[in-house]
Amino acid sequence: MMKKIFEKFWSIAGAVSVCTKILGIVLGSTLLLGTGVIFQARAAFQATMMRLLEEQSISAARDLAARAADPILLNDLVYLQNLLDETVKNSPNVRYAFLLDPQGQIIAHTFHGGFPLALLSLNTVAATSHHHTVLIRTNEGLVWDTAVPILNRKVGIARVGVTDLSVQRVLSELTLQLGLTMLVVSVAGILVAALLTLILTRPIQELLQATREVAKGNFAVRVKRWADDELGDLADAFNQMSEQLALTENLRREREWLRRQLLEKVIASQEEERRRIARELHDSTSQNLTSLIVGLRMIEENCRQCPAQPKALELRAVASRTLEEVHELSLRLRPRILDDLGLAAALERLAAEWEARYKIPIDVAIRLNERLPGAVETAIYRIVQEALTNIVRHAQAHSASILIERRGNMLRAIIEDDGIGFDPQTRFGEHHLGLLGMRERAELLGGKLVIESAPGAGTSLLIEIPLSTLSSE
Amino acid sequence: MKYRILIADDHAVLRSGLRLLLSSTGEFEIVGEASSGIETLNLAETLQPDLILLDLSMPSLGGLDAIPTLRKLAPQSRILILTMYDEPQYLRQALKRGAHGYILKKAADSDLFSAIRAVLRGEMYIHSSMTRVLLDDMLSKSKAEQNVGAWNTLSEREQEVLRLVALGYTSTEIAEKLNLSPKTVETYRARGMEKLGLRTRAALVKFALQEGIIEEE
Numbered sequence: 020m021m022k023k024i025f026e027k028f029w030s031i032a033g034a035v036s037v038c039t040k041i042l043g044i045v046l047g048s049t050l051l052l053g054t055g056v057i058f059q060a061r062a063a064f065q066a067t068m069m070r071l072l073e074e075q076s077i078s079a080a081r082d083l084a085a086r087a088a089d090p091i092l093l094n095d096l097v098y099l100q101n102l103l104d105e106t107v108k109n110s111p112n113v114r115y116a117f118l119l120d121p122q123g124q125i126i127a128h129t130f131h132g133g134f135p136l137a138l139l140s141l142n143t144v145a146a147t148s149h150h151h152t153v154l155i156r157t158n159e160g161l162v163w164d165t166a167v168p169i170l171n172r173k174v175g176i177a178r179v180g181v182t183d184l185s186v187q188r189v190l191s192e193l194t195l196q197l198g199l200t201m202l203v204v205s206v207a208g209i210l211v212a213a214l215l216t217l218i219l220t221r222p223i224q225e226l227l228q229a230t231r232e233v234a235k236g237n238f239a240v241r242v243k244r245w246a247d248d249e250l251g252d253l254a255d256a257f258n259q260m261s262e263q264l265a266l267t268e269n270l271r272r273e274r275e276w277l278r279r280q281l282l283e284k285v286i287a288s289q290e291e292e293r294r295r296i297a298r299e300l301h302d303s304t305s306q307n308l309t310s311l312i313v314g315l316r317m318i319e320e321n322c323r324q325c326p327a328q329p330k331a332l333e334l335r336a337v338a339s340r341t342l343e344e345v346h347e348l349s350l351r352l353r354p355r356i357l358d359d360l361g362l363a364a365a366l367e368r369l370a371a372e373w374e375a376r377y378k379i380p381i382d383v384a385i386r387l388n389e390r391l392p393g394a395v396e397t398a399i400y401r402i403v404q405e406a407l408t409n410i411v412r413h414a415q416a417h418s419a420s421i422l423i424e425r426r427g428n429m430l431r432a433i434i435e436d437d438g439i440g441f442d443p444q445t446r447f448g449e450h451h452l453g454l455l456g457m458r459e460r461a462e463l464l465g466g467k468l469v470i471e472s473a474p475g476a477g478t479s480l481l482i483e484i485p486l487s488t489l490s491s492e
Numbered sequence: 493m494k495y496r497i498l499i500a501d502d503h504a505v506l507r508s509g510l511r512l513l514l515s516s517t518g519e520f521e522i523v524g525e526a527s528s529g530i531e532t533l534n535l536a537e538t539l540q541p542d543l544i545l546l547d548l549s550m551p552s553l554g555g556l557d558a559i560p561t562l563r564k565l566a567p568q569s570r571i572l573i574l575t576m577y578d579e580p581q582y583l584r585q586a587l588k589r590g591a592h593g594y595i596l597k598k599a600a601d602s603d604l605f606s607a608i609r610a611v612l613r614g615e616m617y618i619h620s621s622m623t624r625v626l627l628d629d630m631l632s633k634s635k636a637e638q639n640v641g642a643w644n645t646l647s648e649r650e651q652e653v654l655r656l657v658a659l660g661y662t663s664t665e666i667a668e669k670l671n672l673s674p675k676t677v678e679t680y681r682a683r684g685m686e687k688l689g690l691r692t693r694a695a696l697v698k699f700a701l702q703e704g705i706i707e708e709e
Contacts, residue, residue: 147582310506312511313506314512316601317513317516346578354579382693386701419692
């Protein structure tokens with residue numbers, strides 16, 4: 020239950036800005052303190068005033084009783100009336116005063132609009148008492164009514180009523196003043212709090228800004244150490260972190276660059292090696308084998324009756340098979356046609372062979388008017404090769420397509436199949452590794468590879484390689 | 493009279509083998525051997541042989557590039573390509589440049605004689621493993637002609653999408669260009685291709701070029 024309430028509170032209080040939180044705290048405590056002070060002051064004041072009023076009531080009644088004894092005996096009514104009026108007039112708190120004879124009959128009073136008879140029975144005093152005070156609640160407020168016997172009630176009773184009207188008025192005034200003071204203090208508090216917040220949140224704001232910059236990859240940002248407090252420490256720690264990140268990033272970039280360089284070199288030398296071996300196989304080994312075949316053929320022709328003739332036939336068959344294999348091997352290493360006739364011819368050949376081998380129809384459209392830089396031709400050729408391998412391995416396609424075209428200074432290659440497709444976000448498996456290799460090749464030439472695919476929707480690979488930045492070979 | 497043959501191949505052992513093989517029947521006389529493209533041109537000009545047995549891969553000047561010059565220098569000489577290359581493009585190029593025959597080295601032992609004889613008779617000789625290429629070329633042309641006129645049966649949207657597909661835009665790019673979802677683009681594309689009886693983008697590109705829907709560069 021408590022937790023729930025706290026959660027509810029925090030969902031509101033926690034959601035506002037730090038500025039609002041601080042203002043809330045300052046304003047809240049000011050109001051709380053102010054209200055407390057007001058209540059405390061009022062209560063203390065009221066208690067004191069009530070005691071004073073009671074005392075005033077007593078003293079006024081006793082004074083009246085003392086001074087009224089003789090005139091009552093002399094029956095000097097005019098004097099008595101004056102005495103009463105004077106008692107009332109002397110103190111604003113005295114609401115009324117009257118005198119009763121021993122029988123309880125009114126001798127004189129200060130009520131102008133007739134005497135409220137109910138008042139008579141509300142208070143009385145024993146003859147031996149010093150005084151007797153009762154607190155009466157009237158529609159004019161509280162009244163301390165004190166009855167004092169005059170000469171042991173033999174002459175009569177003097178009664179004086181003291182109201183708290185003026186006290187109430189003073190109390191109201193006091194409250195108002197305290198309230199106003201509180202208001203002023205609150206405003207001052209808000210101002211101070213706002214200033215405080217500004218001082219407090221400014222470094223936080225700056226840190227926030229800087230953090231966002233760092234997140235964007237700008238590691239050069241530094242924040243100022245505003246104060247020698249925790250926030251200052253945070254700023255220092257932040258700066259250290261940025262510096263570290265920048266270092267790490269630089270290191271990473273450098274490594275990446277080195278890796279790229281290395282990769283480029285590896286790919287280039289691999290390609291060169293393949294080219295060399297393929298050429299060697301083609302130019303030397305194949306030719307030797309052909310010579311061998313022709314020579315064996317010669318032997319067959321020249322001695323049809325020799326015992327070696329069947330052997331020669333057999334050897335020629337072996338040589339032919341070997342020639343076939345060497346040819347195949349050389350082709351797979353690096354087709355001569357790629358160097359001799361270019362990408363278009365090489366891809367058409369690759370596609371034709373692929374189609375024949377895997378029985379998947381493939382269309383090739385190559386819209387190029389001229390040879391491309393050697394590196395681009397090789398890269399595209401290898402990428403298409405990999406893509407076709409992927410199609411065979413994973414796509415379960417019914418057909419495939421290769422489109423190579425030049426758009427401005429971009430070479431675009433689109434390799435498509437109508438197979439089962441896959442989720443390009445998947446980062447697992449051999450499939451992904453193949454794609455990674457293709458992407459790497461494209462990126463080494465400043466290009467990119469985009470995969471468009473979804474399960475059941477086939478796969479499109481778009482490779483874009485800029486041509487302008489590369490010098491033609 | 494024996495037919496006079498010039499052998500052009502950079503491989504000496506093969507040359508001597510061929511010389512022996514061709515001489516053995518008594519039908520042919522080997523009048524010269526060249527080991528490079530330039531040498532072939534020189535010998536052909538001076539010897540004016542009946543037939544030049546030409547390898548495609550030779551130093552200084554490749555066989556393919558030598559053909560047109562050979563035709564000029566020795567217009568009476570027949571040219572028979574003897575090569576390792578079984579790529580259709582080499583065949584096409586060789587024929588386009590004026591060769592009279594094309595035989596693969598792997599068939600040198602079995603079919604060389606018939607090839608030489610055919611070429612000398614004035615026929616064209618294409619080795620049987622390569623004739624398929626020419627047939628495919630022809631067939632693909634006539635196949636593409638079937639679709640003529642089908643373009644106009646497409647809706648405007650389908651035409652728009654297919655034109656962009658032919659221009660090499662991916663589905664996502666087309667979707668962005670036309671303010672459609674990639675799925676919708678796929679649908680238009682599939683429907684249009686179906687109507688045209690085409691299966692792949694590359695086939696569409698060829699069709700579009702042929703129909704003048706997109707421009708040749």
